[in-house]
Amino acid sequence: MSKKIWYLPGPFHQYRENVKELAKEYGLRIVDANVTEDREGEAVDVPEVTLRQAAPVPVLVIDGQGGVDDAALQELIDKLNAERDSVVLLIEAAEGLAPLEHPGAGELPIRLFDALTSIHEGIASLKSKRDELLGEVESLRAEVVRLTPAPQSNGSALDDLTVVQIKEQLDAKGVGYKVNDSKPELLALLKAHQ
Template sequence: MSNKIWYLPGPFHRYQEDVKVLAREAGLRIIDANVTAIRDDAAEDVPTVTVKTVARSEPESPLVVVTGQASLDQKELIGKLQAESAAIRVLIESAEGLTPLEHPEAGELPIRLFDALSGIHQGIAGIKAERDSLSTENESLRGEVTSLKAAASKPADDSAEIEALKAALDAAKVSYRANASKEALEKLVAELSKE
């Protein structure tokens, strides 16, 4: 066999050049170097290619690659991550009001999320209790204001009696203070009848 195979790591769209055209022009056949470890019949004179540079605004998140031969530690880690994910989903449903809020059994993130949601729940419960207390106090104060307004709008019923007492004292030519109370005037009139 002739050396006509170009082992090039894929994916091929990551290169600036059109590698298929370059391979055709050089009479080479491309095989993804990531899928085979054997390099039989590898061409020695291959075209030079450059990888495209991609401007990223945020760093790429690391990927977990699990093969069929995953170690016990990887399987345990994946199990823990799946359990945490399920617990977080339950907490989200609780926050949305779909299920009651319950403490998760394990996982640092679910427990931290539960603690935060519990604190928020307690704060809201305190605010509701304070609101209800203020609402009751508000209704009580409104009732007092209404009764005070009603009392203030009543005409003084004693004014006619006071005028009658003053007229009786004037007729008897008894002096009295102009701002004397009803009780004081009644006392003076009572003394008149004793004489």
């Protein structure tokens, strides 16, 4: 087997370098060293990588010794439970299951509330703009209909006129006709004087 495997402990996002690009550049295949003990085909010439510096996360250690203030610990637990409950309410509001209300306290719930409020305002603004544009579209459509010339009459609209309507139009144009003329005769006179 060729020695083209780079056994590198994962997760790969913990490295400053783009290890996938490096592996491609060196012609290597990456295998997570944490998931196999086998090192068959391990490459000797592998790129140097460095770990990212992660910010330390504060950790509360309870060792059962008498040095922990039970009241302070209970207060911290109560505060965390209240924040959790506020976050749950905000999630329910985002899902449409409850109204969006300010949580009152807690850094994370207030930040989440502010983010949800911004999103809500953005959506409301988009809806308003959409409605405005729809009104504009309807106005433009009406203007297009108004400006579009009517189709030229090929006589079919005249054919739908009654004898009385034809006589009224002939009278308006000052065209003479016989009282006992038939509809086709009257229509021929009207078409001739269009």
